[in-house]
Amino acid sequence: MISSSSLMESRLNSSPNRFDPDIEAKVRSSLRSINETIQSNANEPSLAFYRIQEHVRRSLPTMIQKRIELENLHDRMNGLIFDIEYSVDAVKSLVTCDEHLNNIATNLEKSIYISKQINLIKQQQIQQQILEKKHGS
Known part of the structure; x- marks a missing residue:
């Protein structure tokens, strides 16, 4: 060349x-x-x-x-976004549950009051039975 x-x-x-x-x-x-x-x-x-x-x-x-x-991060982010949206929906639904929660609280207060009344009546019955045994014996 x-x-x-x-x-x-x-x-x-x-x-x-x-x-x-x-x-x-x-x-x-x-x-x-x-x-x-x-x-x-x-x-x-x-x-x-x-x-x-x-x-x-x-x-x-x-x-x-x-x-x-x-x-992988995209998949994880989609999962987290779904969780957040689900949580937001749950929190929003709590606002509409206000009436139901108030009813539950009122019924609990009534239950506690009735329970105290029942206990008081039971104590009175026990005391009355004790007095009847003392007077009957």
Whole structure:
């Protein structure tokens, strides 16, 4: 394989007319720059795809792990949101239960009063039985 620089030198050396060395240096420099640019442009897509592949290979496992974590958090958040909505509904329903709770409290107070009355009546009966035994004996 013949490189472009050796081809350029052979053409410059084989030409019958000798150019000015300054111009020859400028031509060689220009040709070298053009050659480097062409090689760079020819390799640019391959290099770009290589860099993309390298980036994906490095970052993909982390991205997959983060996606799994995000899905788990999303599921957990949906569960918590459901719990909160259920709790809010329960608290809202307590407002409508006010009348029922008042009835329960009133019935408890009545039950306590009746229980005390029953205990008082039982004590009176016991005392009356004791007195009857004392007087009857």
